[in-house]
Amino acid sequence: TILFVSHDLSVVANLCQRVIYLKDGSIVADGRPQEVIPAYSAATSILSGFINLAGPSIARRGDQRARFTGATLLDSRGEMMPAAAEGEDFTLQFDLAVKDTLLIDLLGFTLVDPFNNDLFTAHLSDDIRPGLFSTGRHRFRAKFSPNFLARGHYTVRLACFGPHFYEYDHIHHAFVLMVGPTREERPGFSSRPGLVRQKLSWSMTHENAL
Numbered sequence: 001t002i003l004f005v006s007h008d009l010s011v012v013a014n015l016c017q018r019v020i021y022l023k024d025g026s027i028v029a030d031g032r033p034q035e036v037i038p039a040y041s042a043a044t045s046i047l048s049g050f051i052n053l054a055g056p057s058i059a060r061r062g063d064q065r066a067r068f069t070g071a072t073l074l075d076s077r078g079e080m081m082p083a084a085a086e087g088e089d090f091t092l093q094f095d096l097a098v099k100d101t102l103l104i105d106l107l108g109f110t111l112v113d114p115f116n117n118d119l120f121t122a123h124l125s126d127d128i129r130p131g132l133f134s135t136g137r138h139r140f141r142a143k144f145s146p147n148f149l150a151r152g153h154y155t156v157r158l159a160c161f162g163p164h165f166y167e168y169d170h171i172h173h174a175f176v177l178m179v180g181p182t183r184e185e186r187p188g189f190s191s192r193p194g195l196v197r198q199k200l201s202w203s204m205t206h207e208n209a210l
Contacts, residue, residue, distance in 0.1 A: 006176070008180045009037055009048050013082040018099050037082055047073050047156070047175040049080040054097075058174070062167035066102055066133065066160050070095040071175055074141075083178040089145040090175075096160065096169075097136045104130050105163055107140070113153040113195050120152065149179045 006012055012019060012033060019036040021029040023043075029036045037048050046052070054069040072093040075081040084090040096107070107130065108123035122142055124130060152178045160169040 009040070009083045009178055013037060014138050018059040021088060033082075038124065045173065045175050045186055047071055047118055047177055048082045049073060051175050053095075053158075053171065055150070058171060060169055060171045062160070062169040064169060065100055066098045066104060068094060068158050068160065068171060068174065069097045069137070071156075073177070076145075079172055083180045084144070084147065084149070084184040085180050087147060088182060089143065091141050091143045092120055092156075094140045094142075094158070096133075096140065098133045098135055098138060100135060102133050103162055103166065104133050104160060104168070106130065106159060106161040106165070108159060109142070109174075110157040110159075111149075112157060114153055119195060147179075150195055151179050151181055152195065153178055 004012070004015060018192075019029075019031065019033045020027055020042045021036050028043075029039045038050075040046070040048075050070060050072045052070055054067070060067070072095075073081055073084065074091040074093055077087045077090075078091070081090065093110070106123060106125070108121060110121040111119045113119045124140060141198075156174045156177055158171040158174045159167070162168055162169075167175055
């Protein structure tokens with residue numbers, strides 16, 4: 001038996017057959033990874049598979065005529081995954097509930113790095129023109145391909161605005177996105193410092209004369 005202690009959910013999910021969730025020295029949950037990891041994620045706002053954004057514990061602003069109700073982390077096959085991995089494509093899926101037909105001008109998210117800096121912002125309008133949204137549930141997917149994020153924790157901020165930046169829903173701290181090590185890690189590559197994991201094209205020339 002090997003005791004492995006980690007906050008990296010992707011590693012825990014891949015290595016462990018049994019998981020124990022501890023809090024303040026007491027056992028909160030004990031069981032299979034697919035049972036315990038969601039409980040830990042819900043308590044820590046970490047996105048592992050699916051996270052419910054409709055509950056009263058979510059701090060948000062706006063009149064809620066359009067509101068985010070959930071977020072899902074998907075792998076390259078479109079299946080739920082416990083955490084993203086360096087260098088591997090993944091998708092963030094968002095569910096939005098709309099009460100009345102609304103004009104939505106801006107819908108998107110901001111990724112915030114561990115030092116509370118805005119790393120980048122993505123808008124639905126990058127590919128889809130905003131406009132009138134009918135009553136019901138709308139689902140959006142944003143694909144990270146290629147995935148340029150280095151391993152670490154990133155806070156996700158969600159926003160849904162109407163004309164003149166009128167707030168329908170604005171969640172400053174929606175959830176935490178975890179990026180773990182790649183499954184086929186090469187020595188020395190993932191240990192590089194930085195928030196962006198980007199491979200560059202290198203070339204080399206050589207001349208015999210000095």
